[in-house]
Amino acid sequence: MAPLDSDFGGEAAGLLNELAWDGPPRRSTRERNTTSYFAAELTEPTRKPRQAPKRKRQVADEAEDDDAELDEMQIEFTDTIAPQQRKVKLVTEQKNIDKESPVPEFPMKEWNVKIYMVDQDGNEKPATAFNKVTYNLHPSFENPSQTFTEPPYTCKNEGWGEFEMSIDMYTTEKTKCTVYHDLNFQKPRYETIQTIQIKNPSQALLQILRETGPVASDDDPKLAKARKANDGKKRKAGYDFEKMADGLTKLGEDELLHVIQLIHDHKNEDTYTKNDMDNGEFSVDLFTLPDNLARLIWDFLLEQKLVSA
Structure with a gap:
């Protein structure tokens, strides 16, 4: 080289x-x-x-x-490994009920929606990758935002009208995947399958995702080992790695060299770096930085007013 x-x-x-x-x-x-x-x-x-x-x-x-x-x-x-692509299955069931409808030509219905994951062989699996799911229903519902925390996250309601809802599936308190679902009464039961991208998964979540297919980091054992060694403590740190990565895009030449110097001086054996001279590329995975180095870079970006506390 x-x-x-x-x-x-x-x-x-x-x-x-x-x-x-x-x-x-x-x-x-x-x-x-x-x-x-x-x-x-x-x-x-x-x-x-x-x-x-x-x-x-x-x-x-x-x-x-x-x-x-x-x-x-x-x-x-x-600041993250590749998003993990998975498929979710939405199962909808509906039936007429003996209740008066406010619109006579449209009978009252009882309906429910359940969420599953689909593995690489097309088999239905519990959607345990999500810690909660929020259904955002039509605003005419008394409680239009309904959250469930146990698979299959069954949302059950009554009504007479069809509508489109958004569904937020959370992998952490702040990280979610959103899909849109058409609630209609054409069939007693129907299924739809949608593809989602799960961003920045923890090692625990990656283990769950392996139950439905391979994960992107499995072909890079050095990166997987480094992220496992640093996982958890980084998620408890007082800085945002997505903001850090964005702030680094705005550095000038001299400031960039300062960051490279920090990495050179403070990296440890778990820090993932790759210097590919043949392709003219140098990479650092921010999530594998030791905590003291991540703090130094974060504080430097704060001084440059490129991130906010």
């Missing part, structure tokens, strides 16, 4: 070379589906406000001619 040439900037080149990962080849970070990231292409010309800083670097190649090839160095700070 060739080192970065000094044209990239002696300090930055040295730091990135020392952070290089020497493990087996893996897919490019361009192929990783991350939800929040910082990808900065470094080139020499003028800096544009609120854009990733740019500078060109050269890759020294002993097997090539003396004329070095100009490449771009792409730096990526990720």
